[in-house]
Structures are given as structure tokens and as C-alpha cells.
Amino acid sequence: xxxxxxxxxxxxxxxxPGNVEADYIYTSGIAGERFFRELRDHGRLMGTRCSECGxxxxxxxxxxxxCFKEVHDWVELxxxxxxxxxxxxxxxxxxSRLSAPEAWGLxxxxxxxxxxxxxxxxxxxxxxxxxRVRAVLKPEGTRTGAITDIRGFSP
Amino acid sequence: MTANIARWPGAELGSKDxxxxxxxxxxxxxxxxxxxxxxxxxxxxxxxxxxxxxIARECKNCGRIxxxxxxxxxxCFRPTDEWxxxxxxxxxxxxxxxxxxxxxxxxxxxxxxxxxxxxGASPKMGIMHYFxxxxxxxxxxxxKVQAKWRPAESRVGSVLDIEYFxxxxxxxx
Amino acid sequence: MRKxxxxxxxxxxxxxxxQETGKELSFxxxxxxxxxxxxxIGDVDAVVHGTAPDAFDGVxxxxxxxxxxxGGTRKPYMRVFTGGGTGVFSAIAGYWHVASGLADVAxxxxxxxxxxxxxxxxxxxxxxxxxxLDRPLKPNLVWIFAMEMNRYMTVHNIPYEDIAxxxxxxxxxxxxxxxxxxADPKITLEDVMNSEIMAWPVRRLDISPPSDGAAAVVLASExxxxxxxxxxxxxxxxxxxxxxxxxxxxxxxxxxxxxxARAAKMAYRQAKIDRPKQQIDFAEPYDPFDYKELHHLExxxxxxxxxxxxxxxxxxxxxxxxxxxCPSGGLLGVGNxxxxxxxxxxxxxxxxxxxxxxxxxIPNEVHTGVCQAWGDLMQYGSVVxxxx
Numbered sequence: 001x002x003x004x005x006x007x008x009x010x011x012x013x014x015x016x017p018g019n020v021e022a023d024y025i026y027t028s029g030i031a032g033e034r035f036f037r038e039l040r041d042h043g044r045l046m047g048t049r050c051s052e053c054g055x056x057x058x059x060x061x062x063x064x065x066x067c068f069k070e071v072h073d074w075v076e077l078x079x080x081x082x083x084x085x086x087x088x089x090x091x092x093x094x095x096s097r098l099s100a101p102e103a104w105g106l107x108x109x110x111x112x113x114x115x116x117x118x119x120x121x122x123x124x125x126x127x128x129x130x131x132r133v134r135a136v137l138k139p140e141g142t143r144t145g146a147i148t149d150i151r152g153f154s155p
Numbered sequence: 156m157t158a159n160i161a162r163w164p165g166a167e168l169g170s171k172d173x174x175x176x177x178x179x180x181x182x183x184x185x186x187x188x189x190x191x192x193x194x195x196x197x198x199x200x201x202x203x204x205x206x207x208x209x210i211a212r213e214c215k216n217c218g219r220i221x222x223x224x225x226x227x228x229x230x231c232f233r234p235t236d237e238w239x240x241x242x243x244x245x246x247x248x249x250x251x252x253x254x255x256x257x258x259x260x261x262x263x264x265x266x267x268x269x270x271x272x273x274x275g276a277s278p279k280m281g282i283m284h285y286f287x288x289x290x291x292x293x294x295x296x297x298x299k300v301q302a303k304w305r306p307a308e309s310r311v312g313s314v315l316d317i318e319y320f321x322x323x324x325x326x327x328x
Numbered sequence: 329m330r331k332x333x334x335x336x337x338x339x340x341x342x343x344x345x346x347q348e349t350g351k352e353l354s355f356x357x358x359x360x361x362x363x364x365x366x367x368x369i370g371d372v373d374a375v376v377h378g379t380a381p382d383a384f385d386g387v388x389x390x391x392x393x394x395x396x397x398x399g400g401t402r403k404p405y406m407r408v409f410t411g412g413g414t415g416v417f418s419a420i421a422g423y424w425h426v427a428s429g430l431a432d433v434a435x436x437x438x439x440x441x442x443x444x445x446x447x448x449x450x451x452x453x454x455x456x457x458x459x460x461l462d463r464p465l466k467p468n469l470v471w472i473f474a475m476e477m478n479r480y481m482t483v484h485n486i487p488y489e490d491i492a493x494x495x496x497x498x499x500x501x502x503x504x505x506x507x508x509x510x511a512d513p514k515i516t517l518e519d520v521m522n523s524e525i526m527a528w529p530v531r532r533l534d535i536s537p538p539s540d541g542a543a544a545v546v547l548a549s550e551x552x553x554x555x556x557x558x559x560x561x562x563x564x565x566x567x568x569x570x571x572x573x574x575x576x577x578x579x580x581x582x583x584x585x586x587x588x589a590r591a592a593k594m595a596y597r598q599a600k601i602d603r604p605k606q607q608i609d610f611a612e613p614y615d616p617f618d619y620k621e622l623h624h625l626e627x628x629x630x631x632x633x634x635x636x637x638x639x640x641x642x643x644x645x646x647x648x649x650x651x652x653x654c655p656s657g658g659l660l661g662v663g664n665x666x667x668x669x670x671x672x673x674x675x676x677x678x679x680x681x682x683x684x685x686x687x688x689x690i691p692n693e694v695h696t697g698v699c700q701a702w703g704d705l706m707q708y709g710s711v712v713x714x715x716x
Contacts, residue, residue, distance in 0.1 A: 146181060
């Protein structure tokens with residue numbers, strides 16, 4: 001069964017345009033606050049370690065996803081990480097072509113669960129899994145306590 | 156009960172703390188644009204509004220005149236059958252006198268808003284709209300009202316083609 | 329269907345703004361509930377997460393986002409959302425996991441972080457309206473409640489002070505709730521009646537505040553209760569019901585919540601309740617606005633139509649009255665983090681029925697309670713009956 005009467009002239013269909021306005025401020029949270037302060041004030045990348053099962057988390061968590069216990073111990077990340085996966089981005093968020101392609105990757109750290117999805121500061125032909133990288137931070141004083149305080153990861 | 160709430164007493168923040176850098180935050184303003192298709196029933200409804208008329212749909216199974224119009228009857232769960240013009244007069248079913256705007260900001264000149272059931276549709280069938288040409292002390296449930304249309308040349312096919320509903324003098328019960 | 333008990337509950341502080349992320353709040357509530365149930369995450373077979381529109385937290389696919397804080401990783405996990413009705417409905421979804429035999433232990437976690445939304449969560453409420461019929465009028469959410477309250481008051485000729493009394497009672501009841509946001513031992517009827525008009529007839533103190541918070545409950549089968557010797561701390565789910573009325577809200581008479589009445593009928597049938605006024609000892613109806621407590625008491629069949637205000641005036645619904653209503657302090661006193669009101673509704677029934685409500689414990693012995701939540705465009709009701 002279908003509607004007994006249908007519009008046959010599609011031009012008579014109407015639309016109502018609009019946008020879904022919204023504006024947000026997100027707090028970093030309890031674990032996130034300490035992480036971003038260490039990054040901003042001391043240029044350090046920190047993770048947390050579960051004293052119950054030993055799992056180390058980056059970015060740090062207040063709780064252990066594995067054993068669901070509260071996590072208290074903080075540990076500094078090794079200076080070097082490894083690119084777990086990489087991709088070359090040619091299109092901006094709004095769909096326009098980027099003037100130059102960018103390399104992005106998932107950076108992991110030995111002994112830690114998780115990692116950072118971040119920009120790889122290399123030419124696209126060098127962006128590949130297995131590349132050893134270090135975080136390049138914005139200069140002290142210009143950091144705001146955000147993930148963008150890391151400019152990217154370079155070999 | 157939640158005795159161990161003492162373990163996580165909660166970190167309360169004040170209204171300014173999100174802005175003044177007491178804690179680290181991220182700000183984000185999504186930019187989501189839409190064009191909502193009006194569909195079969197609403198496209199005709201909007202076209203009729205532009206002509207200064209209100210239109211409904213009749214379900215021959217339950218006999219209801221459905222307003223706002225829809226192509227299906229949600230009670231009988233079958234297609235509706237015919238277009239029926241209804242009047243631009245009706246009754247205030249309920250209302251509010253609002254001192255809040257859309258964003259919950261305070262306003263001094265109140266908005267009179269409510270539900271009008273329209274004459275010619277089945278009982279209680281109506282729309283939400285503004286009220287005008289009446290004082291806050293005059294408005295009441297049961298009041299007879301009539302649409303105040305915008306001039307024909309400024310109508311665009313929108314519920315706002317009706318500026319507001321105003322008292323229908325002389326026939327008030 | 330198998331018997332299902334609540335064996336633990338937890339809830340975080342409810343506040344207008346909390347620093348904790350939604351995940352952290354979910355973890356805290358869940359950890360408290362597990363601790364009370366003497367369980368670890370490995371004992372949990374399935375997780376149900378309840379949370380309101382993504383637009384409040386400002387995270388799309390909020391169910392997935394909150395997963396790790398809710399203990400759902402690598403488990404059967406689902407998010408449910410039925411507007412404000414989620415506060416009780418998520419527990420119904422948890423119930424059917426265990427009642428069906430698909431899970432022996434199910435965790436139900438509800439969270440809301442409304443403070444992310446600027447300048448006020450009201451801004452995104454605008455997007456719940458029909459984009460063509462309603463949104464061009466720039467509606468404010470309080471409008472529909474004002475319209476419903478006005479219709480209810482006018483049809484039954486209820487004086488405003490009988491409605492305002494509910495706010496006084498609940499904000500006083502919240503004193504002694506460790507999570508409460510708006511407890512006020514000194515609040516008077518005059519305070520409410522003279523508070524600022526927001527959208528007449530609704531005044532500022534008629535409304536519960538937006539809040540950040542989380543709550544969780546652990547549900548277990550009868551076998552688990554026996555095996556783990558949890559009988560002393562178990563409260564049983566006796567009946568569940570839910571119902572939604574037409575979205576065409578301008579076509580309905582708003583004076584009576586038909587959706588709550590139908591949801592209650594479904595729950596009462598299962599709980600073998602045919603005379604709710606005699607068989608139910610206390611109630612936690614949804615009270616985001618003071619008139620809603622009265623409206624819902626009538627929908628639940630605990631008051632005659634138009635008479636719930638009179639019961640409030642006569643003290644029947646006080647904590648030491650014949651039918652204590654919102655002994656927790658309700659949303660008006662404890663706060664309104666939409667879905668996380670689970671802790672005020674299911675949580676309070678649990679704590680009251682197991683004698684763990686502390687300063688809020690109802691002085692008379694209670695054996696059967698009913699809780700209810702409400703949501704969407706004044707159209708949704710979820711009801712749970714619990715017994716000791």
C-alpha cells in the first residue's frame with residue numbers, strides 16, 4: 001500500500017533550511033588535567049599505570065579499562081614512539097583539496113596501551129608504520145594545555 | 156548508601172572557571188547545516204500557508220480531520236484520504252507567558268505562546284503559535300482567536316506567514 | 329521470566345559543573361555500584377548504558393565514547409535513549425537482559441554532562457522540535473512545560489500553591505542526600521511562589537536544574553543472589569512498563585499523562601498490583617518540574633485526577649506521611665542530569681527497600697515502591713515496581 005495521493009511535481013516540494021547551533025566547553029577531567037598540565041608546564045608526556053594489573057595507559061586514565069580499578073600511578077612516556085599506522089591526507093575537513101598532502105599517524109609507545117593520533121612531520125613518502133618518532137612541542141610559554149601543544153611527531 | 160562517595164567527592168567548578176583557565180578546557184563550536192525536506196503533507200501545508208489558508212488531511216477510516224496534516228493516520232496506521240481546508244479561527248487550548256528566549260536568556264517584553272486548536276479540524280487538533288493584540292491579563296484558555304496573516308506579498312510558505320493569533324471579537328463564548 | 333534483583337547502586341555528586349569527564353563520572357558511579365554488590369567487572373555479563381541526546385555532552389555516539397568508563401569493553405553492550413524516560417528505562421533494558429536468561433549479572437550505567445553545552449543546555453533543546461512546524465517560532469523548552477502545567481491547573485482548577493508545595497517538600501527531602509545539588513532545609517512556600525517567573529505559570533524554583541552526574545545499578549538473577557549470599561541487600565524488580573504517546577503533541581489534551589497511565593498498567597499487571605493506592609508504600613515519580621510530580625502521581629493511579637495537589641497540601645506525600653513521594657529529594661532537590669536520575673529513582677527505591685537510605689530512610693516500614701521517569705515531547709513514560 002502506498003499513499004493514495006502523491007505529488008507528481010517534485011518542484012512543489014519544499015525545504016526548510018537551518019543549522020543546528022551548539023557551542024561547547026569540554027573539561028579535560030581529573031586525569032586529563034594532570035596530563036595537560038605536565039605537557040604545558042613541563043613539556044612532559046605522561047601516562048598512568050594500573051597497580052592492579054600493571055597495564056600502562058596513554059593518554060592517561062583515572063581508571064583501568066581492563067580490571068576496572070582506580071588508577072593512581074603516573075609514569076613518564078619513553079622519549080621515542082613508533083608509528084603504528086600512517087595515512088596521507090589530501091582533503092581538508094570541509095572537503096577542499098589541501099595545497100600539500102599531510103602525513104598523519106597513530107604513534108604508540110613501548111609498554112603502553114593507546115597512543116596519539118597526530119601529525120607526522122615528514123614528507124608523505126616517508127610516512128610508514130615502524131618509523132621511530134619523537135614529539136615536537138610548541139615552545140614553552142605558547143602552550144595552552146591542549147593536544148595541539150604537540151606540533152607533531154618527527155623521526 | 157553511596158557511602159564511598161567520600162572516595163570521589165567530585166570536583167565542582169564555578170560558572171567562570173571554564174572561561175578563566177582554572178582548569179584546562181577545549182572549546183568547540185560545531186557547524187552543522189541542514190535542509191529539512193518538508194515531505195508530501197508539509198509541502199502542501201506550507202504552500203497553502205503562503206496563500207493564506209490552513210489545510211488538513213482526513214482519514215476516512217476513523218473520520219478524523221488531522222491537523223497539522225499528515226499523509227498517514229497514526230491511529231489507524233493507513234494512508235489518509237483527502238485534503239480538507241480548515242478555518243483560520245480556533246480556541247486557545249493552553250498558553251504560557253514567557254520571559255525566556257530560545258537560549259534561556261531573560262527578556263523583559265514577554266512572549267505569549269500556546270496551542271490553538273483550529274475550527275474545522277477534529278477536537279484538540281492544533282498548532283503552537285504566538286498570540287498578539289491581547290494583554291497578559293486578558294489571555295485565557297478557551298479564548299476564541301483568529302490568525303493575523305502577514306501581507307500576501309511577504310509570505311514565504313512558513314508557519315511565520317501567520318504573525319500571531321489575535322482575539323476573535325464578538326463570538327467569544 | 330526469571331526473578332531479577334538490584335544488588336548494588338552508586339551515584340556521583342550532582343552539580344551544575346563538574347571537572348570530571350563523562351567517562352570518569354561513569355566510572356565512579358559504576359565502581360561504587362560494583363563495590364556495594366561485592367563484584368568485579370569480570371562478574372558482569374552485559375552492560376546497558378543510558379544517556380540523553382549527544383548534544384548535551386557534545387560528543388557524537390556518546391554510548392561508544394562512554395564505553396570504557398562504563399565497564400562495557402568486550403562485553404555485550406548497548407546504549408538506550410528514551411529522552412528523560414531513560415532514567416528508569418535503562419534499568420528496564422537491564423532487567424530484560426537478566427530476566428530472559430541471557431545474562432546473570434547486568435550493569436546499568438547512566439551519565440550526563442550537561443555543563444559542556446554553552447551558554448546553557450537550553451540552546452540544544454531547541455533542536456528537539458519539529459524543524460518546520462515549531463522551530464521557526466524559536467521555542468524554549470520551558471514553554472511546553474508551562475503549557476502543560478497551565479492546562480493541568482486550569483482543567484482541575486488547582487491553585488498554584490499546591491504545586492509549589494512539591495518544590496518545598498523535595499528540596500527539604502534532599503537534605504541528607506550526599507549527592508544533592510539543591511537541598512535547602514529552610515526553603516519556604518513563599519520562596520517558591522515569589523521566585524522569578526520564567527515562562528508563566530512556571531517560576532524559577534518550580535524547575536530542577538541542569539546537572540552533571542552519573543549513576544549505576546547492578547542487576548542479578550535469583551541464582552546469583554543465592555550463591556553470593558546477597559539476599560539481605562537485594563530489592564526485587566516486580567514489574568516493568570513503558571509507553572509513548574503521539575509526537576503530535578499539539579493534537580493531545582495535556583492535562584493527563586496517558587502514557588504514564590499505560591506504562592503503569594503494564595508494570596502493575598506484572599507486579600500483580602490491582603489497587604495501587606493500597607499496595608504501594610512509597611513512590612519516586614519523575615519531578616523535573618513540581619507539577620510533574622502531581623501529574624505523574626495521577627498517571628500512576630496513586631492519586632485521583634486533579635487531587636494530587638490536595639494530597640501534598642495535607643502532608644500525605646511527606647517522608648513520614650501515608651504515601652511518601654520523592655523521599656530522595658527528587659530532581660528538584662538532588663538535581664537533573666537527565667539519564668543519571670537513575671540514581672534518584674531506581675537507586676532510591678533500592679536504598680529505601682534495603683534499609684540503606686540513611687538520613688532519608690522512610691520511618692514507616694516499606695515493602696513496595698514504584699518509580700517512574702518521563703521524557704521526549706511530553707509523551708514518554710517508564711515505570712518500575714520494586715519490592716523488598
